[in-house]
Amino acid sequence: MVATLGSFTFDPAHTSVQERHNEVGGRRERTIEISGVIVGASTVDAIEARLDALLDAASAEDYSAALSLRPGRRLWVRRESFTRQVESSARVGSFTLMLKAKSPFEEAVELSVYPWNVTDSGDVLHLASAGNVFAMPSIRLAPLGNLINPAVSDGTRTIEYAGTVRDGSVLIFDGANGRVTLDENDVSPYTAGEFPRLEPEGATLTFSDDVTSAHAAFGSVEFRSRWW
Numbered sequence: 001m002v003a004t005l006g007s008f009t010f011d012p013a014h015t016s017v018q019e020r021h022n023e024v025g026g027r028r029e030r031t032i033e034i035s036g037v038i039v040g041a042s043t044v045d046a047i048e049a050r051l052d053a054l055l056d057a058a059s060a061e062d063y064s065a066a067l068s069l070r071p072g073r074r075l076w077v078r079r080e081s082f083t084r085q086v087e088s089s090a091r092v093g094s095f096t097l098m099l100k101a102k103s104p105f106e107e108a109v110e111l112s113v114y115p116w117n118v119t120d121s122g123d124v125l126h127l128a129s130a131g132n133v134f135a136m137p138s139i140r141l142a143p144l145g146n147l148i149n150p151a152v153s154d155g156t157r158t159i160e161y162a163g164t165v166r167d168g169s170v171l172i173f174d175g176a177n178g179r180v181t182l183d184e185n186d187v188s189p190y191t192a193g194e195f196p197r198l199e200p201e202g203a204t205l206t207f208s209d210d211v212t213s214a215h216a217a218f219g220s221v222e223f224r225s226r227w228w
Contacts, residue, residue, distance in 0.1 A: 003034070004068045005077075005099075008057040014039060017069060021104065030104040032067065032077065038093035044086060047093040051084045054095060063102035073106040073227060105133060105226040116219040118207045128202035131225035135198040136175035138222050139205070143167055145214025154196035154203045161191050167214075176223070198223055 003010045003017060015036035022029045041047045058065035058079040066074045080098040087093070108130070116125045118141070129135040139152050143165050151160035152173055161180060165171045172181045175195035179188045196205055209215060 001070055004066075005034075005054070006057040006065050008054055010034065010036060011039075019069075028104040030075070030101040031080070032069075032075070032099045032101065033096065034099070035096040036094070038095070039091075041091055041093070044088050044091060047086055047091065051086070051093050051095060054097065055079075055082055055084075058097070058099060065099075067099060067101075068109070070106070072109050074109050075106055076102040078102070105131075105228055107224040107226050111222055111224055113220060113222040116205070116207075116221050118215070118217045118219055121208050121211075121213070121215045123207045125205045125221060126202060127198050127205065127221060127223075129198045129200050129223065129225045131227045132200055133226050133228045134200070135223040135225050136195060137198050137205075138176055139173040139196075139219065140222075141165065141171045141173075141207075141217040141219045143169065143171075143214055144216040144218065147171070147215075147217060148210040148213040150207070150209045150213070150217075151193070152196055153206045153208070154198070155206070157194035157196050159191060159193045159195050161187065163187070163190055 002012050015034060018033045020031045038047050038050050041050065058077055060079045063076040063078045065077050067077045068074045077099040080100050082097050084095045114127060141150060145167050147165040149160060149162055150165060150171060151158055159173050161171060165182060169183050173195065174181065179186055180191045181187060197203065
């Protein structure tokens with residue numbers, strides 16, 4: 001596998017990667033150390049430019065850089081430290097880059113999207129994550145009529161919006177970001193419960209609403225599988 005950091009591609013023949021999993025303050029953390037050499041450049045300036053490009057590939061301020069160590073997966077990372085050295089006579093550069101991941105879980109680059117058109121309270125959708133840990137889905141509901149107190153459950157966890165979602169509006173239970181929006185406005189304070197999860201072995205999502213509700217919506221579920 002050829003590792004990439006943003007648009008920077010590491011030379012697999014001259015790069016080593018070490019991943020570390022730690023628990024800090026009750027939270028899991030993932031750090032990555034990438035070290036290697038820059039060879040084959042015709043000038044010292046070319047080596048310096050290559051090292052500059054690597055330095056710029058990850059910010060020290062935020063987790064805006066995508067690191068891919070395995071096909072189809074990524075981590076969002078920030079730069080913890082970067083050391084470099086250039087041997088001018090040999091025209092060889094070396095580096096050690098320390099990165100910290102925003103989440104300890106790798107996520108799929110490709111977003112999985114499934115339609116879920118609700119026609120009655122109690123409608124279900126069976127889904128499974130392709131990873132080895134649970135995924136947090138985002139569930140979108142565009143009602144046909146008014147939905148009163150709509151909720152979605154995985155059988156263990158249920159998230160419910162206490163209110164009316166009118167015909168023409170869009171309600172999103174965004175488990176990945178831990179919030180609920182109505183027409184792009186944050187309505188999380190008007191919700192109760194826990195966001196459903198999609199386990200690797202599968203999960204059944206169940207829609208419910210009040211008896212006097214419309215029981216109908218165009219919907220979809222999207223998520224990124226995750227790996228530990």
